[in-house]
Amino acid sequence: MIPRYSRPELTAIWEPANKFRLWFLIEAHACDAQAKIGVIPEPAAAAVWAHGDKPYDENRIARIDAIERETKHDVIAFTTELAEQVGEDARFVHQGMTSSDVLDTCFNLQLVQATDILLSDLDRVLAALKKRAFEHKSTVTMGRSHGIHAEPVTLGLKLAKHYAEFDRGKARLSAAREEIATCAISGAVGTFANIDPFVEEYVAEKLGLRPEPISTQVIPRDRHAAFFATLGVIASSIENIATEVRHLQRTELREGEEYFSKGQKGSSAMPHKRNPILSENLTGLARIVRSAVTPALENVTLWHERDISHSSVERMIGPDATVTLDFALNRLAGMMEAMVFYPDVMRETVDSLGGLHNSQRVLLALTQAGVSREDAYRLTQKNAMQSWSEGKPLKDLLIDDPDLRAHLSAEEIAGLFDLGYHTKHVDTIFKRVFGEA
Amino acid sequence: MIPRYSRPELTAIWEPANKFRLWFLIEAHACDAQAKIGVIPEPAAAAVWAHGDKPYDENRIARIDAIERETKHDVIAFTTELAEQVGEDARFVHQGMTSSDVLDTCFNLQLVQATDILLSDLDRVLAALKKRAFEHKSTVTMGRSHGIHAEPVTLGLKLAKHYAEFDRGKARLSAAREEIATCAISGAVGTFANIDPFVEEYVAEKLGLRPEPISTQVIPRDRHAAFFATLGVIASSIENIATEVRHLQRTELREGEEYFSKGQKGSSAMPHKRNPILSENLTGLARIVRSAVTPALENVTLWHERDISHSSVERMIGPDATVTLDFALNRLAGMMEAMVFYPDVMRETVDSLGGLHNSQRVLLALTQAGVSREDAYRLTQKNAMQSWSEGKPLKDLLIDDPDLRAHLSAEEIAGLFDLGYHTKHVDTIFKRVFGEA
Amino acid sequence: MIPRYSRPELTAIWEPANKFRLWFLIEAHACDAQAKIGVIPEPAAAAVWAHGDKPYDENRIARIDAIERETKHDVIAFTTELAEQVGEDARFVHQGMTSSDVLDTCFNLQLVQATDILLSDLDRVLAALKKRAFEHKSTVTMGRSHGIHAEPVTLGLKLAKHYAEFDRGKARLSAAREEIATCAISGAVGTFANIDPFVEEYVAEKLGLRPEPISTQVIPRDRHAAFFATLGVIASSIENIATEVRHLQRTELREGEEYFSKGQKGSSAMPHKRNPILSENLTGLARIVRSAVTPALENVTLWHERDISHSSVERMIGPDATVTLDFALNRLAGMMEAMVFYPDVMRETVDSLGGLHNSQRVLLALTQAGVSREDAYRLTQKNAMQSWSEGKPLKDLLIDDPDLRAHLSAEEIAGLFDLGYHTKHVDTIFKRVFGEA
């Protein structure tokens, strides 16, 4: 996470003001719960809200930092500052709780906050892809396998493919959000020895979380491993579409270009030098997000009821992976919204091999006209090779070939070169992907 | 995937006999579909089933291999051999399809087959953990954070934690199964130019799959990335419990041991040398399963409508990850079923620090008896440190301390050392985890 | 490691015949050493060689397997079979040694054997790249940054870049070979309690290894981590050149193609469908080799004097990474040896933008002719943009531009379009890379 690749909405989640606010909410709701079951006086809980329910501004944060420098314990520094705000009743705060109750629940809350933004980021990406897909539903372009021209598709189909992929990513991220939306207030080793399970249930409900069924001071880290792995898969989908854009913008294709503002310069003198720098950048950002997956997997194993080896990892990958992915998704959405496509160039490319991509269809037509598969193959292949080596349109060669004309009329042959043959099921696919066409 | 760490149930999925059988089913169901929409004659489809619906034994596989050595194309070799079985009508097989239609659908079917076994493996692990958890629901043992004695828990809670973790793993694997249970029969670039979408729908339904909403010769690889990531998280959970076992079996703990058969020798002469080799082995196997995650993430990006860079990766990680995880889960289940626990040693360990783990509770009792928090802390800490340095039970020291006795009676002090304080919510937690206690 | 991506030279290293042979050599040399220092009788050592120094054929391996099924211990099975060959004197074999002395030294020997082949593989790759680089030292081709035409380079330079990269890879692999060419015969915890360090020194020297300065039953695994990381970097270099080839073979570039044998078919009817399947395959194989790096790094941490968590990992990544890399390097070498390049197409591409790539040079010439940088820029840019949008050669436009002709003559302008300007330092670079030009 570096400023260059960060949006303030996301970084704010990881800043002290938000962290301390979440700590306060956890502690204050816990006081309410403790009051409800008679462990602490109701007025004390009320006092915590009355005096503590306000933003953590620079002064409060500076005060907490000052105390932490002395006590070397972040949660004690926090409760001490809170006590200064609340007064006498503050002694009921944090009762029966351990630091991890606050820290782990807060970390999950931060991940939930981040995920909610990431989900809306995905919505923006999906909206852009859908809009452009419908815009180019019928824009014919060459389909390529292995980088080699194959058969025509439409640009809309290309975009629909990525839409479907990000839509799956969104579904997975929603599931991952559920994974980490849990709350643990269960004490030093998770036995609730010093605090009633009711407190955990109450706080969880207030904060939109579920109680962690079984915790051991810490919330189990397989949840987080699954979460970061999900971010990694979404990152890979970003690389996938970024790679498509990089290809389309190659000088030799020029079928699409990242939007270039009027004044923007790709190169000092060469006007064609418009580099796909956004998509190249996204390719790198995807690697960064993915790099959180392995440490998150390694974090699952903790010694006995807990060790703290996971903590330093999470202090970094928590912000890094979510902030970077948020930035990348927004960059991607903006890029796709503004992306310039060149349908004419695409069409020229489709035609550039003289209709060779219909050779399979010719073959099929011949067999249906009663020619044996072997003969049909020989007849087609002969003309296709000539078309390829001499650069003549396949259709013309076929029409001029008496052997072939013995089985198919010129009209029939011409009909085999109808582009509609390749696009006839676009609506079907769109309906599958978007629910409409 | 090596024989040493493989079970035949799983390796069979990846062997030619199963692969060709799945290819046959895909082709034969496709023939039925084509017949239903009048593309090929009904009797031809019937003939394919009549003559081809039989196992791929050694002879058939050898024949396919022989043809492949000549044609250098696996699907052509397969259809050629099938034609030898079916006769004339075989020319209708594979019509309008591409090799990838067969290969990708087959790969997903193999993953589904593997997953169904992995899910039952998880059931075995879960059953073992549940059984042992209930058996030791009340077996008190020392809870440790940072490897240091903290407060007591029960062995049942330890096992319940892992149960809950594998139960989440199972839910994720079920979701991942859905991810990869798709079928693509959509032609060279996914446009259905030469085959009706009905065929895909029909074959999918017959094989228990869903049609891939949009494919491009290949099924999109984000599905597989999510799948292998899920296996990686489960592997990490295996390492987590394996690490617990390795710790319990340490000479200094001896609280549990992997089952050692009568004749088995850990060391030639030292009878105590019973090494936790199963759990150590599981730790390594977890790394291998996890190592599939990164290449699977890298596989998501394909050029345009497809390239084949993912294929060599999947030929290895497909079998490797599923076979190794299956082996590991079974080894884990067997290990936990037979694991020997030593409740007496656990109890000795709990008592070994003279009840020091109750010092927090003493502190709380003093404050509730009206002592200020500062004084209560001082009084408790003094005795706790003496207990630690002189090895005397904390309870005895407290009872003998007149300053403390001014606030608490001997009976009250003794009551603070009641283990039930720590285990009073075990049933609550069990109900959360298992739905029963 | 699967047969499809394996060469017998490499797989043989990991097969039982070689493994047992290496075990024999370790044990037999150890006997010699023990005899030299009087621990065992000289005739006993001689007898081991006399009766045991012969290949492990199928019968011997089957016998060892049979014994292992009974004893469940591989080294005991091995020494028992050896005893059957050697007779009475066999009781002196393995004296004072632990299984790990044999296993770890053998693993390193196998890695050394594999590395020696990998080094010769790299030689083959380097030879192919050098040959083709010199062949095309002066073949002008368009240099591209960000996939966009930049300035001309030569194909020779492209290849020289990859040569230099693989040459670095070879140097690193040689260093990595040193890393793992160590021998440990130091007993149960590495103290030489039961065996003299002389034995280790003697065996090491006989086997071309160095004694491990300090071992603890096991050879430290940071050595292996560094080794597998080195393989991973080489794999990435393979992906790098494979990606170049995949790009060159794109239909829109057609500047190069993997060799296509006469009969080979890329597609049934479309003769242009020659897919870069070798380079795509190499891209995937690179991912597999790289996937060994993380588990190798995780293997470094062992508990106290050793645990066996690394073992299962190495049983897989040892063969997998070396065999796959060997296969990939050979495939790469063959691909580059036979690769077909199309200098004419390259030259057309260089000219396709009408000399736009010289605009920077025009700018420079104008400033040198006394034009201010701002005016020079304006003059150049105007013509460059016209060239780009109207598809006219930049040179013609410049010569026709009176504003520009006020500063440069037609000859001077034409001189700025000399390709030699871009290739004048090719020899310098070749000398740096190859030591000759």
Add this chain to the structure above:
Amino acid sequence: MIPRYSRPELTAIWEPANKFRLWFLIEAHACDAQAKIGVIPEPAAAAVWAHGDKPYDENRIARIDAIERETKHDVIAFTTELAEQVGEDARFVHQGMTSSDVLDTCFNLQLVQATDILLSDLDRVLAALKKRAFEHKSTVTMGRSHGIHAEPVTLGLKLAKHYAEFDRGKARLSAAREEIATCAISGAVGTFANIDPFVEEYVAEKLGLRPEPISTQVIPRDRHAAFFATLGVIASSIENIATEVRHLQRTELREGEEYFSKGQKGSSAMPHKRNPILSENLTGLARIVRSAVTPALENVTLWHERDISHSSVERMIGPDATVTLDFALNRLAGMMEAMVFYPDVMRETVDSLGGLHNSQRVLLALTQAGVSREDAYRLTQKNAMQSWSEGKPLKDLLIDDPDLRAHLSAEEIAGLFDLGYHTKHVDTIFKRVFGEA
């Protein structure tokens, strides 16, 4: 890289002041070189030094930032600010160069600077390990394999093992420093079309770098992959020793403890609660450093002469991996310098199994006394098992066993329990590791 895990020495390398200073040095030396070959006037080069050779303070950096906000190009912003300092002669700065010439050379310079600090960090770690190793050269402690007591070693040997491992790490890092100490000033596609190779050679020499033999606008990224992989291996070595410390500090072992300052509190009331938080933290930091390896490997592949996908990755892993590793090495050094060991506890542990660890030696003594291996085994095993199950010292049991006494005298038996047997080669090993004993 977060402040919590950063040292200012290292973060300074990645801050703007240092970056711009390095850019200045590259540009200014390049001017000198250009002047020497007559491309620019000597006085111009002199002027650049005269007016530009001063620190980049806050004002200068703010000015550059302001310009960059306008031009959106970092190198242009830099040269513009420099022009403001230098005046008219500034127009000769950067002549014939591309931004990458500056950026890539600077990145390598930053890595070299970071590496020089990392090397001195390693020296500190090595010094601490050596000091403590010699201090405890003869401190006997139990060697453990699989977490199970095996045979005695010394604490000095444990530490020497880690010394040797970090010493190898240092050698590898020195080699990696060589890898990335290169300079590229070769122009837009590396052909030196607009700049003489002499400039590159001159600047390289001035900055302590070597000219990159062949670059293509960018320095090849296999160098950086090898570099980050080396950091990853060192990180794994940190985890290795951290894991040893975490084990030693377990409540059940208490053989060592991280230093605890007088006032420091592990837990509010339980004085034994001293958690190995430094070593746990190091375990997590190791994962973070390692997480840079995979993206660095993925960065090797660039399209044609360059794309910019690697850049965003390096902007993060460059600082993250070096700063975090620097912090971790210093934390490790401090931890080992102050680490508290408990030789008495170690000795109690060695004796705790009643000398069972000598059973192998007893076996050997019996065979040397003429007993057959089978009988010797039976005799030893019987007593060893009794010792284990009844908790009686093995020595006593052996001396009381008439069957055994038939072959060995009480003195001979007692002699087998001499600890010196296990430590007799410690000096040999120390000499190997440290060159002295």
